[in-house]
Amino acid sequence: MSWSTDVFVVDDVNYRYLERFVALAGVSLTVRAGERVALLGANGCGKSTMLKLLAGLIVPERGTVHAFGTELTEAVLDDDQFGRAFRARVGFVFQSSDAQLFSPTVRDEVSFGPLHLGFECSEVEQRVDDVLALLDIAELAERAPYQLSGGEKKRVAIASVLVTNPDVLLFDEPTAGLDPRTQEWFLDLVVELHRAGKTIVCATHDLAALDRLADRCVVFSEEHRIVGAGSPAEILADVSLLESANLAHVHAHRHHDRVHTHRHDLDHHETECEHR
C-alpha cells in the first residue's frame, strides 16, 4: 500500500529538555511514504528528539507535527482508536537497547507490543515465532534480554518493533556499538524493508553506510537547526557543510619530511587522503 500524501509533516518545531536545554530550534521536515531518510548530525544536535516527535512520544513546545494527515497532540494520542493504530503503524528502535528491552524473556518482549495493541493471542504467538525466525534469534526466545550481547539485543529490539508490521520504522543510531557482521546484517535488513514498501527514518552519524541507509539526507547543525539536505552523494561531497556540522574534520600530521592531510568523519573512516 502506498500513499501519495506525506507520512510526516513537521512544521517549525521547538523543544527544550528540563525547560532549559534546547534540543530543536525551529525545525521543519517532510517525510514521504516509502522514503528512506537519514537525519545526520553530531551528538546532541536534536536528531533523537526529532525521532521522538515523529513517534509521538513527546510534544513540541511550539510548532506542529502531522502524521498520516492528523496533527499529533496529547489528546489525539490518548484516544483509544487512533492511539492504538498509530503505535502499531510506527515502530521506534531506541539507541539504547537496554532501555528498550524491559521484559523478563525475549518472547515476552516481542509479544509486548501486539498484546497491548489488541492483537488476538493466537495471532500474537504466530507472529512472534515468525519474527524470531526472520531475525535468526529463535533459540533466544526464553532468555532474559539483559543477558544478551549487544548485537543480539539489537535484533530483539528490532523484532519487538517489527512484529506489529509497522508502516514506518524509526531508528535512533542503529549501528552504534554493533560489531561489523551485525552492522552488515542491519544494512541488508534496511534494504529489504525498503523494498517491502516501508518508510524508514534513521538518525545517525555513520557516514560510511549512508548510501544503503538513505535516499535523502537531512543535516542538523549543533545550533539545533537544519542546515542542509540532499542525496547521500551530494552531502558527502559537501565538505564545508560536513565540517560546519561537526560531522567531519580535516586533520594533518607529519611523516618525516612529508605532510599528510586526512579527512575523517566521525567514525574515523578515511574518506580522503592527500599526500604532498
Add this chain to the structure above:
Amino acid sequence: MHIPDGYLSPSTCAVAAGAMAPVWLSAGRRVRKVVTNRYAPLTALAAAYCFCVMMFNVPVPDGTTAHAVGAVLVAVLLGPWAAVVAVSVALAIQALFFGDGGVLAYGANALNMAFVMPFVGYGVYLAIARRAPLTSRRRAVAAGIGGYVGLNAAALAAAFEFGIQPLLFHTADGTPLYAPFHLSQTIPAMALAHLTVAGGVEFALTMGVVTYLQRANVPLLRINHSATAIPATTEIPASRRRWRSAVLVFAVGALLTPLGLLAHGSAFGEDAPGALDLHRSHLQAVPDGLARYAGFWHHALFHGYGFSHDAHPAVGYIVSALVGMAVISGVAFVVVSLISRARSAAR
C-alpha cells in the same frame, strides 16, 4: 538485616500483616494514578534503588551490621504512599530472591520500613522544611533529618517486635519459641546501631540525593511539590500542617507505648490497690475510697488491657494499643478539624 522467618511468631506476623493490609490497599488506590502514567518506571526505579541501598551493610561498633533504607527519600520525591509501594516491592524482591527477610515476616518488615519509616520521616521533613524554597538547603537538611528520624522509628518498631517474643511465646518451662531477647536488650541494641551508624548513612544519602537533584534535575523534585514554587514560596494550608504534626506526634507516641511493658509492676498500683507499696506512702491500709472505686471500671472494655478471662494478656495489650490509637487519632482528627474550621471561619 531484615527480620527473617523464625524470629517472629505466626501471630505477630499475622497482626503486622493485618495492620499493613489497609495501608497497602490505600497505597494501591492512591498510587494507581501514578502508576498509569509516566511515573510508573520511576516508582519501580525507586524500589530498585531502595533495594540497593538496603544492600549496603555498614559495620557497627558492636560487631553487627546495620543498613539504611532510602524510604524517606522516595517519600520526599514521590510522596509517602508511593514510598509504601516502592519499599514494599524492594522488600518483596529481597524476601523472595535473596532470602533477606522472611516471607511470613514480610508484613512486619513492611510495617517497619514501608509504613512507619516513610510516614514518620515525611512528617518530620514537612515539619522542618515548612515553606522553604524548593532549592534551598533547608529542604535538603530537612530531608536528611527526616531520613534519620524515620530510620530510627523503624528500628524501634523492629526492636519492639523482637523483644515481645520471649514474653509472649514460650513453652511451659520458659524456653523462648522465637526470638530469645527481651525488650530491655533489643531496644538498646537496635538503637545503638541505628542512632549512630545506619542513621548517619540514611541522613547523608537522603540529603545528598536531594541536594544533587536540586542542582541537576529540579523537575524531578517538582513531581511531589507542585505547590512549592522556585524560588518563591507558597503557603501550606494551616489545617493540613496541623494535621500532619498531629499524625507525627501520635505515630511516635504509639511506638513508645510498648515501653510500658518494660516496667515491672504497674504504675501507681493501677491494676490492684494491694500492689501499692504501703510503707513508702506511709499508709496503714488501702484508702477506703480507692478500694471502692478500684472495682468501678472492672467491667469496662479491655479491662486490664487484656481480653476477658485474661487468656492472652499480652496479645490483648497490643490489640488494645492499636484500638486505643485508632480511637484517639479519630478523636484528635475531629477536634483539630473543628478547630481549624472555626479558625478559618473567623478569619
Add this chain to the structure above:
Amino acid sequence: MTTPAWLVEPEARMGPCACCGRRTKGDFVEKTIAGAGRVLRATMFSSDLAGEDGYLQRADARVKVGSALALLLVAAFTRHVSVLVGLYTSTVLAASASRVPARFLVRRVWLFVPLFTAVVALPAALSVITPGHIVVPLGTWFGTPLGLTAQGLTAAALIVMRAATSISVVVLLTITTPWPRLLSALRSLRVPRAFVLVLGLAYRYLFHLLTSITDMYEARKARAPRDHDLVRGRAFVAATAGATFGKAHALSEEVYLAMVARGYRGQATAIDRRPLGAIDLLVFSAVVAVTLLAIGVDHVVVH
C-alpha cells in the same frame, strides 16, 4: 587542546612489594562490591536452574507458591527442633529431585541468616538472659551461677532451624520457578496489579543499578585500592548515590517511552496459563503429607 606536561612524563610510583603492615578486614565498600557481584551471579545462575527439567520446575507456579506458604506456616508453628530438622531434610530431598545441586542450596541457605542467627542466638542461651536449668556451667557472675541453660540452647536451636528451613523453602521456590510465572502466580493470589507491575519493572532495573554500582566501585578500587577509611567510604556511598539516581532516572524515562511506543497505556499484560497436571498433583500431595506428618509428630511427641 595541549597535553599537560605531567601526563606525558613518567611518574615515580610503586616500590617493591610492601608486604608489611597489618591485614585489616576488607572495608564494607569492598564487601558491597563483592556482595553485588555475588547477587548478580547467583541470580543468573538461578535462572538457568529454573530451566532444568526437574520435578519442581515442571510443577505449576501457583501450586508451588501455595505449598511454600503451607510449609512456612508449619515451620513457624512447630515447637520441636527434631520436626524442624525433618522439614529441612525434606526440602533438601526435594531439591535433589529437581536437579538443584546440594552444595548450591546449602550455600545459599546457610551462608547468611542461619549463621548470623546462631551468632546472635547463642548469647541468649546464657542463664542471665534465658533462665532455667543450667547444662553447661560457666562459673559464677556476681554470686549467681552462670552457664548455658537447656532452655536457652533449645531456643537457639529452634530459631536457627526455623530460619534455615524457611529460607530453604523460599529459595527452592524461587530457583525452580521462572520469574514471569512467579509474578503470574502472585497475581492469582490477588496481589494488586499495580504492585506486580512495579515488581516486574523493579526487578529489571535492579540489574542495571547493580551493574552500574559495581562498575563505579571497581573504578574507585582501581584508583584507590587500599582505602579502608570508613568515613571516606560512607562519604563515597552518599556522593555516588545521587549520581546513580540521576543516571537511573534517565534510564527509567527511556524505558517508559519505549513502553508507550509499543502501546502501553497503564494496563498489565496477560501471561499464558497452563492447565494443572499430574506433576502438580504429586507435589501437592507430597506437601500435604509432609505437613500432616510434621504437625502430627509435633503434637504427639511431648518432651
